[in-house]
Amino acid sequence: MTIRAGVAGQPISHSLSPLIHGLWIEAAGLDATYEAFGPADEAGFAALIAEGRAGKLGGLNVTSPFKEQALAAADEVSPVARACGSANRLVFADGRLSADSTDGRGLMLALSEQAPALDPSGARVVVLGAGGAARAAVVALKAAGAEVAVLNRTLARAETLAVELGSTIATPDDLRDAALIVNALSVPPEIDVAVLRSDTVLMDMTYKPLVTPFLAAGRARGLTTVDGLAMLIGQAVPSFEAFFGRTPPPVDVRAAVLARLGETA
Known part of the structure; x- marks a missing residue:
């Protein structure tokens, strides 16, 4: 069965997470997807969480403005996420929701x-x-x-x-x-x-x-x-591990992201 994961935020079109995770998924040959979700409001984000609890999503990364809502919705919260006061990673399993912060x-x-x-x-x-x-x-x-x-x-x-x-x-x-x-x-x-x-x-x-x-x-x-790009890629690593059950393969995602941004190394 295809593993579905993604990132939720508003706005979300600028997110580089689908590119990063997509490259890792492709290199690893996984039957998986990583999508960008742009809920319009808190109700839309709550509906996305409900999909996860129903088994339709394996996990979500969360960005502004839903990080605090993600924390509040979780059944289990890591000490790090609790200290940060927000969560940027949600993992769904058996109808329950675990929240963490990977920043x-x-x-x-x-x-x-x-x-x-x-x-x-x-x-x-x-x-x-x-x-x-x-x-x-x-x-x-x-x-x-x-x-x-x-x-x-x-x-x-x-x-x-x-x-x-x-x-x-x-x-x-x-x-x-x-x-x-x-x-x-x-x-x-x-x-x-x-x-x-x-x-x-x-x-x-x-x-x-x-x-x-x-x-x-x-x-x-x-x-x-x-630079912040090294951190962005670094925080994606534990999310990939949690969503797809393996470490990211050795592919140069930084070069691909720099190309997307129109930047040089």
């Missing part, structure tokens, strides 16, 4: 790929932002043993995140001494890379453009940079 694993896979010299254990890390992406970054980096500080324009949101996840509020000294700075903001951060250590790693969760102004400034300074 943190994607972040760690991206770091290991593009900044292999960085050891997060004991490292001082600054996360820029206080939304869902920032939460996923804080949870993953703290689990890896990093000392995480949060910097956000709205201090109250940063304080809430810090209290709930056991991080601290970033100071200027944290930035100057950071081994890693992760941008989880939707806008370019106002960071003077000239004051950073020569071995600071910069990571941006945004993948379009591939080289954001934040990363471009870091590269001009000679710093190691990690």
Whole structure:
């Protein structure tokens, strides 16, 4: 029987997940599909979940604006998803729904790929932002043993995140001494890379453009940079494993995604 999975969000036409998973499915020779679903509203997303509970879907990745609804609908929630306050992966089995967040694993896979010299254990890390992406970054980096500080324009949101996840509020000294700075903001951060250590790693969760102004400034300074595309592909790995029961085959999905985006490596 064909395994059906997909990604749900609104808007959804820009999603690269069908391309990534489709290439893996084809290379693995699986009897499976990975589709893009664009529910118009919460009711439409609830109907999609009902399909999964009825056995018509094996799993869903979830993007904005349905991540919180996905978490609330689940019968079982991973500790990581609970800490993040949202879920981006749902797995259906025997009418039940399990929720998880794979963004943190994607972040760690991206770091290991593009900044292999960085050891997060004991490292001082600054996360820029206080939304869902920032939460996923804080949870993953703290689990890896990093000392995480949060910097956000709205201090109250940063304080809430810090209290709930056991991080601290970033100071200027944290930035100057950071081994890693992760941008989880939707806008370019106002960071003077000239004051950073020569071995600071910069990571941006945004993948379009591939080289954001934040990363471009870091590269001009000679710093190691990690792009959001590596994280996007990294977070897809555990979803593929959960949906289709095997690890992704060794196919260069990054090259295909870069071509789709009109970017160069």
